[in-house]
Amino acid sequence: MCINLNRKSWKLAAALSAVLAAGSAVPAQAEVVSPNLRDNLTFMPPHVAGDAEFDGNGPAVTVKVKFTVSNNTLLYSVYYKAKETKSDWTEASGWSPTRTVYTAPPGMRIVSIPKSEHELVIDTMSGHNSKTYPTALGRVTLYGDTKGKDAGVYTRVELNLDAAIPINVDMNAPRSEQEAYLPRTYTYTPPHTRGDKDFDGNGPRVVVDARVEHDSQQVYFVIKMIAEETKPDNTTASGETRTLIYSAPAGQRITSLGGQTSWPNLVSYYDSNHNVDKFDTPLGPVSVFGDHKGDDAGDYTRVVFGNVDKFVVVRTAPSGSLADGGDEGGGESASFTRSGGKNGNAKNGNSGKQRNFKHRK
Structure with a gap:
């Protein structure tokens, strides 16, 4: 470069x-x-x-x-x-x-x-x-x-x-606060954990959660997904993946995060066909690939984040200092977007409320 x-x-x-x-200090x-x-x-x-x-x-x-x-x-x-x-x-x-x-x-x-x-x-x-x-x-x-x-x-x-x-x-x-952006797009295929891999038209029941977590030096975006067949042998794909989105500069440590950091039940529904299911969520458009003809769990079943437009505020202090920006989330309830727009509701574009389990029509 x-x-x-x-x-x-x-x-x-x-x-x-x-x-x-005026005898004052010269500004930067x-x-x-x-x-x-x-x-x-x-x-x-x-x-x-x-x-x-x-x-x-x-x-x-x-x-x-x-x-x-x-x-x-x-x-x-x-x-x-x-x-x-x-x-x-x-x-x-x-x-x-x-x-x-x-x-x-x-x-x-x-x-x-x-x-x-x-x-x-x-x-x-x-x-x-x-x-x-x-x-x-x-x-x-x-x-x-x-x-x-x-x-x-x-x-x-x-x-x-x-x-x-x-x-x-x-x-x-260096500023004491920085923005850490969530990945713009992300695909996660949870591993096959039970059954014969084929949902065979029995669901699956799908739940997708997302959150941001941190330690003293790094911030991670975490996605968790479970897709479980609704009848025996209860074929299941489930797991969690973590993506690094921020590392503290040399000599600094992370004290807390500001903004929304957890999205439980971001997607929650029962699949009932072989279509790709699309949802409008607070993290943007999310597509779920659940059941299709052939093996599903570990191969086809996955979640795709299409255009995440969010960041969290990372508060830092010099390493070894006692300064702290407060509890994680900093008392703020709103999440942040790149454009400053309002968050949408997490809804399935075809089947009503997203947080209650409902069979897709």
């Missing part, structure tokens, strides 16, 4: 003169830096709808890039959506895992990004060939339709990031 810093200092001469005249200088960011990313979004075959119907494609700041580093992720233009509307979509593309040098703190989200491609593809697009952030190559299965197997995006991104910075000491 090549970084070329071109700084544009704000005009602070008048303010500086006033401060010196605010600046804009424009590092040249270079990286190569390939991302295959998960299959979220339809039979996985575009069958010559498009797909219609959208590509976006999102930049975020965490732990004094600049991160980015890529969104790719490819959707069939006719029924059964096969779709692959989601955000790639975040990647670090720039880290501020010692003595510099990243304050904000003037523009965080960039829309790069909106188009409808045709044929079985890949297509390359020149964009403001670099070259984008899209793979859509091919002979055979597409979504989750072949359909993908390649981004050759090569662009100068302006960043607002200052020279203050």
Whole structure:
């Protein structure tokens, strides 16, 4: 990765003169830096709808890039959506895992990004060939339709990031609070734990929980899923996975978290068919793959988080100090989103309330 810093200092001469005249300390200088960011990313979004075959119907494609700041580093992720233009509307979509593309040098703190989200491609593809697009952030190559299965197997995006991104910075000491973003997109397949792997039309009963937890040095996003057959032999897939989302800087320790950190019963329902079930939850769209023809538990049964837009506040203090930001959650009841919008209700888009067990119609 090549970084070329071109700084544009704000005009602070008048303010500086006033401060010196008053005999006060000189405030830290605010600046804009424009590092040249270079990286190569390939991302295959998960299959979220339809039979996985575009069958010559498009797909219609959208590509976006999102930049975020965490732990004094600049991160980015890529969104790719490819959707069939006719029924059964096969779709692959989601955000790639975040990647670090720039880290501020010692003595510099990243304050904000003037523009965080960039829309790069909106188009409808045709044929079985890949297509390359020149964009403001670099070259984008899209793979859509091919002979055979597409979504989750072949359909993908390649981004050759090569662009100068302006960043607002200052020279203050590290902040005592930082934002830790949950993964934008995530797929978890719990292991097979009981029975013959085939739900065989008997449910399964599905529960998905999510939470954020921490120790003195790291913060984790945790997903737990159980899918259990409703009749003997009670085939079950269940387990828990943890993803690191924040590490404390050198010389600092984590004291507490601010914001909502637990989402019990994020999804809770009885499956009754072979369709992929979609839910609108406080963590964004969630798709559940439960029962289908053939083996399920450990192979097919999984949960897909399609566009998580949340962060928690991480409070830190110097290692060895007695400072503490309070109990986990900090007395705050609201969760935080990147855009500052309101949380949605966790509801199944087709079958009413999500927290009560209900058979899907």
